[in-house]
Amino acid sequence: MxxxxxxxxxxxxxxxxxxxxxxxxxxxxxxxxxxxxxxxxxxxxxxxxxxxxxxxxxxxxxxxxxxxxxxxxxxxxxxxxxxxxxxxxxxxxxxxxxxxxxxxxxxxxxxxxxxxxxxxxxxxxxxxxxxxxxxxxxxxxxxxxxxxxxxxxxxxxxxxxxxxxxxxxxxxxxxxxxxxxxxxxxxxxxxxxxxxxxxxxxxxxxxxxxxxxxxxxxxxxxxxxxxxxxxxxxxxxxxxFECFYPxxxxxxxxxxxxxxGALQPLVAYPDSVVENSQPVAAAAGTRIDQAFVGSCANGTLEDLALTAEVVRGKRVDKRVRFIVTPASQAVYRAASEAGIISTLANAGVVVTNATCGACGGTHMGVLGENETCITSSTRNFKGRMGETSARIFMGSPATVAASAIRGVITDPREFLQ
Amino acid sequence: MSMILEARVWKFPDNINTDLIIPSGSIYLSAAEQAKLAFKANRPGWVDDMRPGDIIVAGKNFGMGSSRPAARSLKMLGVGCVIAESINGLFFRNSINYAFPAMECPGVMALFNEGDVAQVNFHDGAVRNLTAGKSITAKALPAKLLDLLQAGGIYPLLEQKGIIEPQT
The missing domain is CATH 3.30.499.10 (Aconitase, domain 3)
Structure with missing residues (x-):
């Protein structure tokens, strides 16, 4: 064998x-x-x-x-x-x-x-x-x-x-x-x-x-x-180097x-990443206070480019804090050269320096009591990004960006046809 | 360290993550202060209700998530051991690292009601419900890991080798 x-x-x-x-x-x-x-x-x-x-x-x-x-x-x-x-x-x-x-x-x-x-x-x-x-x-x-x-x-x-x-x-x-x-x-x-x-x-x-x-x-x-x-x-x-195949x-x-090809945009509901996914439509309309794109899972140049594609020419909902954190300064520089940073900033997104940041709940985007966040980061555990009463939904950068524009959880296909 | 433990049982559900054991934002606290925050979000007051030696019986995927030293917190509280349907690999490593006994035991959730008295033998894997008079067998630890755990985990080993300085 x-x-x-x-x-x-x-x-x-x-x-x-x-x-x-x-x-x-x-x-x-x-x-x-x-x-x-x-x-x-x-x-x-x-x-x-x-x-x-x-x-x-x-x-x-x-x-x-x-x-x-x-x-x-x-x-x-x-x-x-x-x-x-x-x-x-x-x-x-x-x-x-x-x-x-x-x-x-x-x-x-x-x-x-x-x-x-x-x-x-x-x-x-x-x-x-x-x-x-x-x-x-x-x-x-x-x-x-x-x-x-x-x-x-x-x-x-x-x-x-x-x-x-x-x-x-x-x-x-x-x-x-x-x-x-x-x-x-x-x-x-x-x-x-x-x-x-x-x-x-x-x-x-x-x-x-x-x-x-x-x-x-x-x-x-x-x-x-x-x-x-x-x-x-x-x-x-x-x-x-030597590659290994099974x-x-x-x-x-x-x-x-x-x-x-058969997939659709999904979100994980708060408190658990596993056994907790639903189509975005199930959560659509849920008011959010914060949106986050970043982390080791979704802070790449492609993630930032996708985010920019959704928000280009639009403005983040006034009730939402939309934070984007590149995963490295190399990503930040590439995004800057591609005009992505200015697209994000013009839409009202706050672009931070590279760090784990809001994903870990200790700086640059800590959630307050009973707030709701949609994030593209790694975890939605209770208390992960701040107060334990805060609710964290997880989705793709496109879903996060679409939600930030509307102020409620939103299917990104409304923006990306 | 005795590897046959006998104490009352507290039950926890599936997918207990390490953020629940060591909350975000407590990284700079001392190990003792951190331990007092265990399960504050999902079971407030438990750290005051439990007694040293008590045993945690849990569902599947216990200790999922971050590498933070959740096993150290449970050890610091005096928890005797964790017996779970399954245990996250990183939590399990830290249980060995910090000399906190933990073992996987499929069927353990059905064996106990909360408050029952358990007897757990880490040498042969026997898990007994002394209250109900029933027993099953856990996946016993490999001998090498049990030795490391009984020797106090990784830090004493590295200190003896002169590789790291003792904690000041």
Whole structure:
């Protein structure tokens, strides 16, 4: 019996010919990403020995630039760590700032067949590059960075074969909401994405799916490699890499078909991402106080361009705060050069610098009591973006933008025909 | 650390996420202060009602979401262990990391009513309802992970190796 992509890379990284679901494997780690939440003074442990600083990437992203003194103390610790070990891949406030998962994509830090860990839960995002990546705990990051290895229990894999082309105004966020709504959580299971639809899907579109797979509680999320992916990486770094495909006789827990052409815009209702999706029409007319496009799931140039397409020449409803946060300063610059930032600003959108921002509920768009928000970010959990009485609907950037213009949850097909 | 636990049960539903255990905006609080906020949004007052040693029995997908150290908060409150229908992989890692016992046990929600007394054996996976006189078997932890958990998790290990400084 053959292996899935995840099993193949875990076998390679653990020095075995084969691994199977249920195995506990110790694997070598290629890349360890430290994000700013690692350096919070009550969490940080000073590292006395770091033999391979070249393995490490440091990104200040969750609250950047810092809004308060605790944040300042946190980022200061990060800079001291970077200086102590001469870490070159450091993404401080400035030109190379961004959310770690977007920074990893912008710089192609995640090579196919490699293993990457980070203490942010959405690290599976890098699976779009045929890289085995996942969020681990803060203590795991200390362990992996200093000892160069970590452990995983091999889970079963569910494969999704994507076919067809997304209709106008429908995005991979809607594809995700379809999967999350229909199939619920994927706890202890890896997900593998492939299929004929890849020919029509950009890296950014695919990345929404790998990033959001965290919300399925999937262990690893990974895409089949293809030319689009290889070209993305080659354009950004010269290193050789090896792509991993599933064996023809790989054993899956399930193989599921998703016809992208049959999808419609969806929203997740508040408090749970899984088992909570409905057509936008079901929630249409719900008054909103805030709209947000951003995060590691939907802060790419394509997401900003789609948002601009919806709001161009219009004005955000007076009762709505519409916040757009690019996922990296590289995205911000590209959006600026394309005229997207001015289109957004002219419509009354507040465009912020790159950071996790409102997604985490700690700065730049915190929700007040009983407010309602529609977001394209990663989570709609109770209290996630501010007060626990606030309600958070989740949809695509197009749905968020259409809702911001109307002041009520709105089907984006009313704007994008 | 004894790995046979006996205490009363509190029941929690499916899909308990880590934002419910450690709310957004509490990242700079001490571990003890953070722990006091557990389940404030979905079960206010519970942290005062529970007693050290009590056991959480939960539905599927327990601990979904962020990597924040939710297991550390439950340990800090004195929760004996979590036994759930299924457990998010990242929460499970942190339970090992912070030496907080947690085990998956399909069928556990039906085995207990809230307030029943449970006996949980992490060595062989036996989960008993002492009140009702019924038992089932959980998915016992791999020996290597149980050893790591019993040794206090990752931090003591890294401290002994001289790799990180003890917390000041």
């Amino acid at each position: 053959g292996m899935t992509i995840t099993e193949k890379i875990l076998a390679r990284k653990s020095g075995q010919a084969k691994v199977s679901p249920g195995d506990l494997v110790t694997v070598g780690v290629d890349t360890v990403v430290f994000v700013d939440t690692m350096f919070v003074p009550t969490r940080w442990r000073k590292i006395k020995k770091l033999d391979h600083p070249e393995r490490v990437v440091v990104v200040l992203d969750h609250r950047a630039p810092v809004p308060d003194r605790q944040g300042a103390a946190t980022h200061k610790i990060a800079r001291e760590f970077v200086d102590q070990y001469g870490i070159e891949r450091f993404h401080d406030i400035g030109y190379d700032q961004g959310i770690s998962h977007q920074v990893v994509a912008d710089h192609a830090y995640a090579l196919p067949g490699s293993l990457l860990v980070c203490s942010d839960s959405h690290t599976g995002s890098a699976g779009v590059f045929n890289c085995l990546a996942r969020g681990v705990g803060v203590p795991d990051v200390f362990y992996a960075a200093t000892l160069g290895e970590t452990w995983f229990i091999v889970g079963e894999t569910i494969r999704y074969d994507l076919s067809g082309r997304l209709p106008r105004a429908v995005t991979m966020k809607d594809a995700f909401l379809q999967i999350a709504g229909r199939y619920g959580d994927h706890t202890n299971t890896n997900v593998e994405y492939g299929g004929s639809a890849l020919a029509h899907l950009s890296i950014s579109a695919r990345k929404t799916l790998t990033t959001m797979s965290t919300e399925l509680s999937a262990d690893f999320a990974i895409f089949d490699p293809d030319d689009v992916m290889c070209e993305w990486i080659r354009a950004r770094r010269p290193d050789a 064996d023809a006789d790989a054993k899956y827990k399930a193989v599921r078909q998703v016809d992208l």
